[in-house]
Amino acid sequence: MEWHRVKNIILAILVIVNGMLLLLVWNQKAETQRYEQSALDGAVHVLAENGIALSPQAMENRSSCQPGNAERDIEAEAKLASVLLGETVHGENRGGGLYTYSTQLGELNVRPGGVLSAELADVPAWHAEDPENHASSLVENLGIECRRVRSNLSPDGGTIMYVQLVGGVPVFSCQITLTYEEGRLRSLSGILLAMTEPELENGTLLSLPTVLLRFLDDVLDSGDVCSAILEVEPGYVVTQSFSSTIQLRPTWYISTNTADYYVDGITGELTRAATA
Secondary structure: OOHHHHHHHHHHHHHHHHHHHHHHHHHHHHHHHHHHHHHHHHHHHHHHHOOOEEOHHHHOOOOOOOOEEEEEOHHHHHHHHHHHHOOOOOOEEEEOOEEEEEEOOEEEEEOHHHEEEEEEOOOHHHEOOOHHHHHHHHHHHOOOOEEEEEEEEEOOEEEEEEEEEEOOEEEEEEEEEEEEEOOEEEEEEEEOOOEOOOEEOOOOOOOHHHHHHHHHHHHHHHOOOOOEEEEEEEEEEEOOOOOOEEEEEEEEEEEEOOOEEEEEOOOOOEEEOOOO
16 A cells, blocks of 8 residues: 555544544533533522522632732832832831832832832822722722722712732732822722732632532521622632732632622631621
8 A cells, every 4th residue: 555545544543533532522521511510500509498599690700719829029019109109219128028118299108918008198199080080090000900899989088999800810808998088099008919920829629519508508507697699709818918928819709688708719618708
């Protein structure tokens, strides 16, 4: 038999084998998806039997987050301070990881774990006819990805809150509040992490159905009462605040019609969210 015919036969066999492998992979993926959907449907059913409704819209994002580690980035922190205070500034190390940055526009203090507070001077730079647009522009320029989560404004002023994101995923324990009074930004406070790119780790995480059932068990045990889950979102919390190493721990946020909760994505431990 001529070589080109043998080659064509071999190529045809390889194509058939690759096609069969792709079919097996697709079938396995489809079977996994069917199993996951069945488990989720079961969890929703158990919740309903206990008087808690959960709509499909409440859990559109079903992907959990891998744990990660990062380091405090003093240079990025100084850039943040420079953007906020309007000029290049160098932090003064006050000891214990506390850095202070100051200009004519105000003073910024940053502690380990990203805990910060800025008292701003009464100068034209902080005047804001439209606080929401002013806050959005300021936070965007800080160079740290954030998402607005709450706005409580009146003609006399008020507050606007943002949560930090890592790769589009919220870090629930990292939130900052901008306070406006009499037409100007008066202060900024909360937790905002200037850090290196997180290194994600492999780990065994709880599935969403398991998280929902753990939530149900703990809520029933605690005596809390709710009748509807309004939102379920995966994200992180920072578990080590007073160190240069920042640990991002997978966590599920569950909002109900009576209270909000966090469920640890590794242990399933339930924590009631603090009321803002």
